[in-house]
Amino acid sequence: MTYVVTENCIRCKYMDCIEVCPVDCFYVGENMLVINPDECIDCGVCEPECPAEAIFPDSDDRAGAWAEKNTEFSRIWPNITRKGTPPADADEWKDKPDKAALFSPEPGQSAG
Known part of the structure; x- marks a missing residue:
């Protein structure tokens, strides 16, 4: 089992999960994060830290x-090990449903 970042992260990208990850398995895109399933140790500490409730076990x-998107993009986006500044309008996007169409395949900037 591994954990997966889902569309709830899109346009929110709070990054609280990054601070608690003991193995630095998060990768940053332009408007969301993903988890590398080969690096995730299934500890689950990231899941309750996400204000957008975007992280779930892959069995969910x-x-x-x-x-699949987590696997694919964790191979090409930069690794992120420190929390950066979330988007200014993150709170406005936090509870919006159906954000998949807003997904950007572009890499983000690593804060660490």
């Missing part, structure tokens, strides 16, 4: 198609 139905 809500992880679905996002598991």
